[in-house]
Amino acid sequence: MSDRPGPSATLAVDPDEYRAALRAHLAAAPELARFRDRQHVSTETRIAEDAALMSALAGDGGWNLYGWPEKVGGLGGDERHRGILYDELARSGLPVPEPHLLLETLCPAITAFSPHLAARYAPAYLRGQEWWGQCFSEPDAGSDLAALRTRARRDGDHYVVSGQKLWTSHGATARRLVALVRTGSTESRHRGLSMIMIDVDSPGVTARPIALASGDNELAEIFFDDVIVPADRLVGEEGQGWTVAMFLLQYERAMFAWQSAAVALRRLTDLRDLLVARSAPIPDGARRRLGATYLDIVTLRARSSQTVRRLAAGETVGPEASVDKVLLAAAEQGLHDLARDLLGPDFLLSQDPGLRAWRAEWWYSRSATILGGSAEVQRTILADHVLGLPKELAR
Numbered sequence: 001m002s003d004r005p006g007p008s009a010t011l012a013v014d015p016d017e018y019r020a021a022l023r024a025h026l027a028a029a030p031e032l033a034r035f036r037d038r039q040h041v042s043t044e045t046r047i048a049e050d051a052a053l054m055s056a057l058a059g060d061g062g063w064n065l066y067g068w069p070e071k072v073g074g075l076g077g078d079e080r081h082r083g084i085l086y087d088e089l090a091r092s093g094l095p096v097p098e099p100h101l102l103l104e105t106l107c108p109a110i111t112a113f114s115p116h117l118a119a120r121y122a123p124a125y126l127r128g129q130e131w132w133g134q135c136f137s138e139p140d141a142g143s144d145l146a147a148l149r150t151r152a153r154r155d156g157d158h159y160v161v162s163g164q165k166l167w168t169s170h171g172a173t174a175r176r177l178v179a180l181v182r183t184g185s186t187e188s189r190h191r192g193l194s195m196i197m198i199d200v201d202s203p204g205v206t207a208r209p210i211a212l213a214s215g216d217n218e219l220a221e222i223f224f225d226d227v228i229v230p231a232d233r234l235v236g237e238e239g240q241g242w243t244v245a246m247f248l249l250q251y252e253r254a255m256f257a258w259q260s261a262a263v264a265l266r267r268l269t270d271l272r273d274l275l276v277a278r279s280a281p282i283p284d285g286a287r288r289r290l291g292a293t294y295l296d297i298v299t300l301r302a303r304s305s306q307t308v309r310r311l312a313a314g315e316t317v318g319p320e321a322s323v324d325k326v327l328l329a330a331a332e333q334g335l336h337d338l339a340r341d342l343l344g345p346d347f348l349l350s351q352d353p354g355l356r357a358w359r360a361e362w363w364y365s366r367s368a369t370i371l372g373g374s375a376e377v378q379r380t381i382l383a384d385h386v387l388g389l390p391k392e393l394a395r
């Protein structure tokens with residue numbers, strides 16, 4: 001620990017003071033310099049570095065512990081503090097640590113439905129000592145999650161889990177996996193689901209990395225082969241998995257949108273600086289397109305800041321988080337298409353690490369209309385559950 005003080009307990013409850021103190025800290029802390037201007041590196045290296053950044057932030061003033069309740073190892077505050085952290089990290093040229101995406105997705109639901117698990121494991125997560133994966137999707141169950149087949153059979157004081165999961169972000173490096181499993185009959189659809197936390201080092205768990213088009217091993221497929229999991233690892237009650245998943249998805253969509261918007265704003269500035277620094281002429285129409293992309297990102301931020309405030313006030317955002325998800329996909333893909341168009345052949349061919357990073361991010365941005373629920377599914381949720389439109393007639 002350095003002598004530099006973190007924000008006091010009173011500062012922590014005031015988001016504006018937290019922001020000011022955090023901004024001053026990030027500008028002054030020499031030990032954080034090594035995390036800036038990261039070159040294009042493998043997923044494994046990136047996550048390890050991000051975990052080290054989380055550890056540095058937690059150890060020196062507990063800066064990333066604000067926004068999380070004390071009972072899970074945090075220092076108090078709410079979603080606004082977490083939003084400010086992502087904003088200020090991006091603003092100061094530091095990465096938003098990737099494990100924070102799954103932290104935002106999983107930790108609120110586990111805290112709400114199984115506080116004993118959050119108390120036991122979240123403190124290590126917040127300090128970058130471990131991170132978790134989310135095992136929902138399967139080969140034949142993505143958009144239609146209620147069709148999932150991975151089964152958990154109760155046997156005394158534990159469950160026996162068997163099945164296959166697919167597209168698990170960080171699945172090959174995570175310490176624990178939070179899986180949606182079937183505990184009811186095959187026909188029970190969403191009523192027969194439960195959520196359970198599984199240690200990856202349990203006998204019978206196999207994680208196989210999946211290389212993306214960018215070459216990064218971002219995702220994994222996970223096989224569960226008669227894995228024994230203590231019954232106290234259930235998140236919520238048996239059969240409550242769908243309720244927990246719906247609670248979780250509003251955080252996944254809302255907080256991911258805020259994180260992504262913070263990073264997108266930073267990357268738009270980086271793109272502008274890169275264009276200005278190059279000797280090549282700035283392409284025609286670049287100013288108008290940079291302006292239009294800026295508008296998309298601040299539109300997302302305007303919407304997202306309302307959503308984050310609602311979560312902080314304890315409101316249920318539910319299906320309305322799909323608005324944030326739709327705006328996020330448009331802003332993210334627009335930004336990276338803009339980079340591709342304005343950087344020209346360099347974008348496609350250069351081996352410069354900065355340009356390789358833009359290329360890898362472009363590939364990843366394609367998934368913005370897929371991960372966390374596809375764009376088509378988000379629009380259907382909005383039509384059915386927010387706008388209350390009548391069902392389309394079958395032709």
Ligand SMILES: Cc1cc2nc3c(=O)[nH]c(=O)nc-3n(C[C@H](O)[C@H](O)[C@H](O)COP(=O)(O)OP(=O)(O)OC[C@H]3O[C@@H](n4cnc5c(N)ncnc54)[C@H](O)[C@@H]3O)c2cc1C
Nearest residue numbers: 134135136137142143167168169367370371372373374376
């Ligand atoms: C980068 C990335 C990271 C991911 N991370 C995770 C993770 O950590 N954990 C996890 O569990 N999953 C993860 N996923 C999986 C993701 O949630 C699924 O890919 C997504 O839900 C879509 O499911 P699917 O791939 O099975 O496609 P499908 O459900 O087979 O859909 C195929 C196409 O059909 C369309 N479609 C399907 N149903 C309908 C409908 N009713 N109406 C209109 N159109 C429809 C879809 O929009 C899509 O275009 C990730 C995916 C990506 C790309």
